Amino acid sequence: SNYSEEPSRHPSLKINAKEPFNAEPPRQALVSSYVTPTEFFYKRNHGPIPVVDDIERYHVSVNGLIEKPKELFMKDILNLPKYNVTATLQCAGNRRTAMSKTRTVRGVGWDISALGNAIWGGAKLADVLELVGIPKLTSTTPAGGKHVEFVSIDRCKEENGGPYKASIPLSQATDPEADVLLAYEMNGETLNRDHGYPLRVVVPGVIGARSVKWLDSINIDSQECQGFFMQKDYKMFPPSVNWDNINWSTRRPQMDFPVQSAICSLEDVNVGRKGKIAIKGYAVSGGGRGIERVDISIDGGKTWMEASRYQKPGLEYIADEERSDKWAWVLFEAEADVHSNAEIVAKAVDTAANVQPENVEDIWNLRGILNTSWHRVHVQVRH
Ligand code: MTE
Ligand code: MO
Known part of the structure; x- marks a missing residue:
C-alpha cells in the first residue's frame, strides 16, 4: 500500500486514523451551513486514495447476469440526464467513541461528525442500468440477477489487498425514486479524490459503507456481495454477542440508517x-x-x-x-x-x-x- 499520493486536506479536520486517512470536522462546522462544505465533509477510507489520471480511458465495466455487458466511459455517463440530490451521508461508525466508553469496541473512533450533507450531482443508476438492458423497477433479470454489486479501484487490507465493494438490491438500483446516483459532482464541483473521483455511488438513506467510491465495475449477481464489508462488518449484533461467540452469517448487512x-x-x-x-x-x-x-x-x-x-x-x-x-x-x-x-x-x-x-x-x-x-x-x- 502506498500513501505517497494522498490529497491535501483542511488543517482543522480531526484525524482519527492517518493511514488509511479517517478524519472528521469540528462539531461547530456541521451547523455552520445546511450544505456541508466539501473540505469539512468527513473522510472515511480503508486504503490509499487511488490516482485516476487518464479520464479519457477511465470506464466502468457492467457485467454479470445481464444480456449486454458493456463498458461505460465518462462521456456515456455524462450523456445521461443529470440529477442533483441533496443527501446526508453518514458512516455507521459515527459516535463510536461514545459507545466504546461503556465497553470496548473494535473500529476507528469517531465523535459526532462522521456525517455530512452534500449536493451530489450525477446520473441515476436506474438510467445507467437501462443502458445495459435492465428496465426501470426490475427486481430480477431474466438470468436471475437480483443484486447490484459495486467494485472499487482502491485496495484494502480487509479484502486481502483486493478492492472495496458492496451491493444493493436490484429493485432499489432500478427505482428512479430511490435516487441512487453515480455521482461525478459534489456541491457543484467535480468530485474530489478523497470523495471518489471520478465516479462514486451515492445510496441515499443508507449507511455510508454502501456508497462505493472510485467505481471500477458493476456486477449484476444472484446473491448479495460476499465482500468483507457486507458479510464480516457493518452488521448490527445484540449486546450479548462478543468476539468468541460471533456468527456473522446470522445477521443481514446493515442498509438503512436509523433515526x-x-x-x-x-x-x-x-x-x-x-x-x-x-x-x-x-x-x-x-x-x-x-x-x-x-x-x-x-x-x-x-x-x-x-x-x-x-x-x-x-x-x-x-x-x-x-x-x-x-x-x-x-x-x-x-x-x-x-x-x-x-x-x-x-x-x-x-x-x-x-x-x-x-x-x-x-x-x-x-x-x-x-x-x-x-x-x-x-x-x-x-x-
Ligand atoms: N468506497 C471505497 N472504495 N473505499 C472505502 O474505503 N468507505 C465507505 C464508503 N465508500 C469506502 C468507500 C465508508 S465506510 C463510508 S462511511 C463512505 O464511503 C465515506 O465517504 P466519504 O469519505 O466521501 O465521506
Ligand atoms: Mo462508514
Missing part, C-alpha cells in the same frame, strides 16, 4: 456563566424518512421542549425543481436558560415515529456501529 441526532454547538463538557445558551445540531433518518420532531432537555431527560427545525438551500444556482431534500438532514435550534450545572439532551423522532434509544448500553455492539442513543452534553456553571 439520529446530535448537538454540535456544545462540546461534551462546557464551562461558562449562567444564562442563555444556544443548542444547535443535526437530525436525520434513513430510508427517506424525514424528521418529525427534535426534543431538547436541559435536565437530563426529565422534561423536554421542542427545538425549531430548518432545511435551507445551500447553493443558489440549483433550481428549486431540481432539488430533493427527503434524504437530507434537518438542522435544529433551541435556546435555554441555564442557572446551574445541566445535562443537555437531544433526541429526534422520524416521520415513522421511530425515536432514538435512551441509553447507549442497550444498543452496544462489538463493532461499535449505529450509536444513535440520546446525545448528552454537560454545562458547568461558573459562579
Whole structure:
C-alpha cells in the first residue's frame, strides 16, 4: 500500500486514523451551513486514495447476469440526464467513541461528525442500468440477477489487498425514486479524490459503507456481495454477542440508517456563566424518512421542549425543481436558560415515529456501529 499520493486536506479536520486517512470536522462546522462544505465533509477510507489520471480511458465495466455487458466511459455517463440530490451521508461508525466508553469496541473512533450533507450531482443508476438492458423497477433479470454489486479501484487490507465493494438490491438500483446516483459532482464541483473521483455511488438513506467510491465495475449477481464489508462488518449484533461467540452469517448487512441526532454547538463538557445558551445540531433518518420532531432537555431527560427545525438551500444556482431534500438532514435550534450545572439532551423522532434509544448500553455492539442513543452534553456553571 502506498500513501505517497494522498490529497491535501483542511488543517482543522480531526484525524482519527492517518493511514488509511479517517478524519472528521469540528462539531461547530456541521451547523455552520445546511450544505456541508466539501473540505469539512468527513473522510472515511480503508486504503490509499487511488490516482485516476487518464479520464479519457477511465470506464466502468457492467457485467454479470445481464444480456449486454458493456463498458461505460465518462462521456456515456455524462450523456445521461443529470440529477442533483441533496443527501446526508453518514458512516455507521459515527459516535463510536461514545459507545466504546461503556465497553470496548473494535473500529476507528469517531465523535459526532462522521456525517455530512452534500449536493451530489450525477446520473441515476436506474438510467445507467437501462443502458445495459435492465428496465426501470426490475427486481430480477431474466438470468436471475437480483443484486447490484459495486467494485472499487482502491485496495484494502480487509479484502486481502483486493478492492472495496458492496451491493444493493436490484429493485432499489432500478427505482428512479430511490435516487441512487453515480455521482461525478459534489456541491457543484467535480468530485474530489478523497470523495471518489471520478465516479462514486451515492445510496441515499443508507449507511455510508454502501456508497462505493472510485467505481471500477458493476456486477449484476444472484446473491448479495460476499465482500468483507457486507458479510464480516457493518452488521448490527445484540449486546450479548462478543468476539468468541460471533456468527456473522446470522445477521443481514446493515442498509438503512436509523433515526439520529446530535448537538454540535456544545462540546461534551462546557464551562461558562449562567444564562442563555444556544443548542444547535443535526437530525436525520434513513430510508427517506424525514424528521418529525427534535426534543431538547436541559435536565437530563426529565422534561423536554421542542427545538425549531430548518432545511435551507445551500447553493443558489440549483433550481428549486431540481432539488430533493427527503434524504437530507434537518438542522435544529433551541435556546435555554441555564442557572446551574445541566445535562443537555437531544433526541429526534422520524416521520415513522421511530425515536432514538435512551441509553447507549442497550444498543452496544462489538463493532461499535449505529450509536444513535440520546446525545448528552454537560454545562458547568461558573459562579
Ligand atoms: N468506497 C471505497 N472504495 N473505499 C472505502 O474505503 N468507505 C465507505 C464508503 N465508500 C469506502 C468507500 C465508508 S465506510 C463510508 S462511511 C463512505 O464511503 C465515506 O465517504 P466519504 O469519505 O466521501 O465521506
Ligand atoms: Mo462508514
